[in-house]
Amino acid sequence: MPYNSVPVDTSHLPYCFSRLPVRIHRDKEEIQRFTLELVHATKTEGSKAHKHALYRHAVTGPDMNVYALSWCEADLDKMKLLIEFIELIWAHDDVTEEDPLDDAVSECEQLRRAMYEEYDNDPVADNGFGLRIQRFRDIRNRMKAVDAVGWIEIQDTMEEWLPIDTKLKEWESLEEYLDLRKVHVGNNVMTSFIRWAMGIHLTKDELVFIKDYTDAVGVWLGLMNDYMSWKRERTQPTDRVMNSVFLLMKKHNLPEEAAVDMVRGILVKQEGKVLEMSADLHGQAGLSTGMRAYIDNLEYYAGATFYWSLLAPRYAKPQSFDPTKAD
Template sequence: MAPFPSQPVDTVSVASYFSSFPVRNCEHDALRTIQTALKSAIYSCTAPGTKERRKAEYRHKNPAGNLFGLCLTLCEAERVGYVAQFIEFLCIVDDVMEDLPFMEACSEHAILREALSDGYQNQGYDDLVISRLRKFLRDIRMELMSENDPSSLLLLRILDNSLHHRDSLDVEFLTLDDYIPYRKMNFDYEFVCQLLRWAMKIPLRFSPEEELLVSRYEHSIGVIVGLTNDYFSWEMERNQPTDRLRNAVAVLMKEHSIPEPEAKVILKKYITDEEKRAIELKHEMNCNADDFELATRYLAALELFAAGYSFWCSTCPRYHRIQKE
């Protein structure tokens, strides 16, 4: 198969969208596939009437565009559903874990990872939320393993590693440079990159020469999406009851001893400067497009992913009309 057809999105009228990346949306043709995948993930991972279910459903009430329709425009059509399920699962995990004390969150991540191991036993847990998440993860693992595709097996190993490291540092970040590696890790960014490659049916590893260029571009896109999320989610996160506030706005306020509005200005400039670096790196790869055809296509997919995610963050009710619990 091929990707779902996509159309350009007019971003000029959306004042909150400050990215220079062009946005596309495949929602018109992909929506049924996406909605089926989301229903499966949300209904499997959350119980009716719970805070987790309400958060998940509210996440996808954006009249400006569906999150996955905006982000997955170069993924193969038959794998878009899987990508939506994996990312929605991780979003629900994030919603659950951010409400837990640090050590308890680490323990729950370890319990989740058992579902990805060969020695998994389907024993019950008092925490019904974790039980639901474990079962969903186990089911999708078994489904992918039945295909006996080496790339799917590698993808599951990368997911296991991501769950192991996410939210695993209980430290106070004093500078933005210190915070960025954690932000990418907590965003499950390495897994997201591999998930995009897998969904495009391109190599999960390129040649060493290609991988060197690609990894630099991946880093820039990771900085952009992670910090863009922080920029737009700050108003929602600032008053959350948690023992660890993870947001670049808070880091910058502390690093420079400045108030919140100034920190947001600095963060916005940092994001746009990183976009310029990404554009330069993409141009460098495009100069070798004949030699690096698949890698060049992957870079285009990363840019569209970042653009779609930034547009969604800039328009979604989740960050602009904070949900009443």
């Protein structure tokens, strides 16, 4: 049974096609306070990065901190370490969206090396990125000290995710796209955070056993992110569009509205698959306590991501935000 979270009332939403549960951490106010303090302490006031972060964490109600929603059963101290870690990852992700790909790949490799002590003697640039590398090393050490086994799992998933943009290409089919999209959306990284933050240690056999379900959640998250972010991405000039709406428009010569409706339909069908698989897993005998808690929290994470994406200004009002002109 959950012990750190409470349910979020979603009955007020004007429309909601998700049947996944939404819960939030009991310490949501403290988590929001810590998040904003970290943003102000690590980013120059008025800078583009500072405005991006504040906009990302703008809330439209008391139950809108993305961390308190996503890892609703996390230990609070671990949650704060995760927030430090994820804010650095998000800063890197902003770089890869804005910088030329070759520069992004170079910085990606430096960030990857920062996960390992053997590269700690590597020189770092005397700039904001160098400072992030130093902070990344410090957070790595603190997370590893708390749970070394869980950190190795995070390390492995980060190895897979950090260079993911180098695998983008012209997709032959939606199925081929979604096979990478479930990784690109960060599902394996984020679910390793669930286990680390809750002290859940699954065996290798258990991780293999749950993989099909985790992948199904990842496909749903990728489709959901595509659907929610399309309004934000549709006018952005880029040569690396990662969105199933764009793919369907291009591959099948569909008008935008038809492609959006098609993605929504596929998303609803995928959600049904996730819920069916979850029910089947819960019905199985012999699952460990950690496995059952993990299955529950995969649902909470997916439901929370939908809820936040539906209401966050980042997606709900994307065209109103220009980081170069933001107040």
